[in-house]
Amino acid sequence: IETPLAYSDTWESLEDFLRSMALRLMLMKDVMKDSATIAVHLDPRASHYVKILMDEIFGADKFVNELIWSYKSGGASIKSFARKHDTILLYSKTRKYYFEPQKERSYNRGGKPYRFKGVEEYKDEAGNWYTLVNRKDVLNVDMVGRTSSERTGYATQKPEKLLEILIQSCCPKEGICADFFCGSGSLGAAAEKSGRSYILCDSSELAVDIARRRLEK
Numbered sequence: 159i160e161t162p163l164a165y166s167d168t169w170e171s172l173e174d175f176l177r178s179m180a181l182r183l184m185l186m187k188d189v190m191k192d193s194a195t196i197a198v199h200l201d202p203r204a205s206h207y208v209k210i211l212m213d214e215i216f217g218a219d220k221f222v223n224e225l226i227w228s229y230k231s232g233g234a235s236i237k238s239f240a241r242k243h244d245t246i247l248l249y250s251k252t253r254k255y256y257f258e259p260q261k262e263r264s265y266n267r268g269g270k271p272y273r274f275k276g277v278e279e280y281k282d283e284a285g286n287w288y289t290l291v292n293r294k295d296v297l298n299v300d301m302v303g304r305t306s307s308e309r310t311g312y313a314t315q316k317p318e319k320l321l322e323i324l325i326q327s328c329c330p331k332e333g334i335c336a337d338f339f340c341g342s343g344s345l346g347a348a349a350e351k352s353g354r355s356y357i358l359c360d361s362s363e364l365a366v367d368i369a370r371r372r373l374e375k
Contacts (some may be wrong), residue, residue: 161190170230170289170319172203172204172207175204176204176208176211177179177199177209179208180211180215180343182338183196183198183212183215184209184215185286185360186237186336186338187195187215187216187251189336191251191253191333192248192251192252192254192255193251193252193254193255193256194247194251194255194256194328194333195218195248195255195256195257195328196249196250196261197225197246197247197251197324197328198212198246198249198250199227199244199245199246200244200245201244201245201314202244202245203342205247206246208247209221209224209247211344212247212249213334216249216250216251218254219253220249220250220251220253221237221247221248222248222249222250222255222257223246223247223248224245224247224248224295225245225246225247225248225294225295225297225299226243226244226245226246226251226295226296227243227244227246227297227299227320228242228243228296228297228298228299229242229243229298229299229300230242230301230326231300231301232301234271243283246297246324249327255328256328256329256330256333257327257328258327258328258330259292259293259321259327260293260326260327261290261291261292261293262291262292262293262294263282263288263289263290264288264289264290264291265286265287265288266286266287266289267281268286269284269285269287270287272287272289277289278290279363282284287348292319293327295321297320297323298310299317299319299320299323300317300374301317302315302316302317303359308347310342310343310367310368310372311368312341312342312364312365313341314341314342315341315343315344315348316341316342316345318344318346318347318348318351319348321344321347321348321349322348323344323352323353325345325348325352326350326352329349329354330350331353331354333354334354334355334356334357335349335354335356335357336356336357336358336359337356337357337358337359338359338360340357340358340359340365340366340369341360341365341368341369341370342365342368342369342372343358343365343368343369343372343373344371345358346369346372346373347359347372347373350373
């Protein structure tokens with residue numbers, strides 16, 4: 159779920175936004191399977207407020223992860239550190255949730271082989287050595303570039319790679335993914351490529367039109 163602040167602020171105040179999100183989160187919880195998880199994408203202005211909401215609605219013991227989506231895009235400021243990440247809160251409905259760890263490369267120090275007993279190592283095209291480890295909670299995924307083939311022009315479009323990581327980790331192949339603020343339809347495109355069924359919703363006619371045309375391709 160990406161919080162729907164698309165082309166203009168949808169809510170008059172933070173309090174209005176949180177009230178709206180609380181209602182929607184309760185409705186989403188009702189339609190989730192017991193094995194399901196829910197991922198909510200937020201920027202630093204609201205992440206800590208929504209975490210309190212989700213602790214209350216789902217239970218603090220249902221908190222699974224705070225994922226950091228790290229990217230290179232965006233500007234810099236002379237009055238703060240450059241803002242280069244968003245937060246994704248991951249919660250489950252019950253403690254019996256589905257999760258399949260994905261692997262990622264972890265490069266050896268200096269790119270040299272360790273030769274530890276029982277540790278399988280690999281060498282990349284540049285000659286650097288690495289091992290495969292369970293994916294960490296910092297997801298380094300670039301934003302959709304201006305020349306990317308998946309770019310739709312929608313203001314809050316998320317990269318398919320980011321959604322693929324979440325889908326493959328949290329949804330079995332026979333499961334159904336849902337995005338209730340679907341925007342440009344990135345979850346649908348990623349689910350299609352990952353072999354999962356999906357449901358997309360949005361109150362914006364523009365978002366529905368963009369998502370439908372994208373998925374028809």
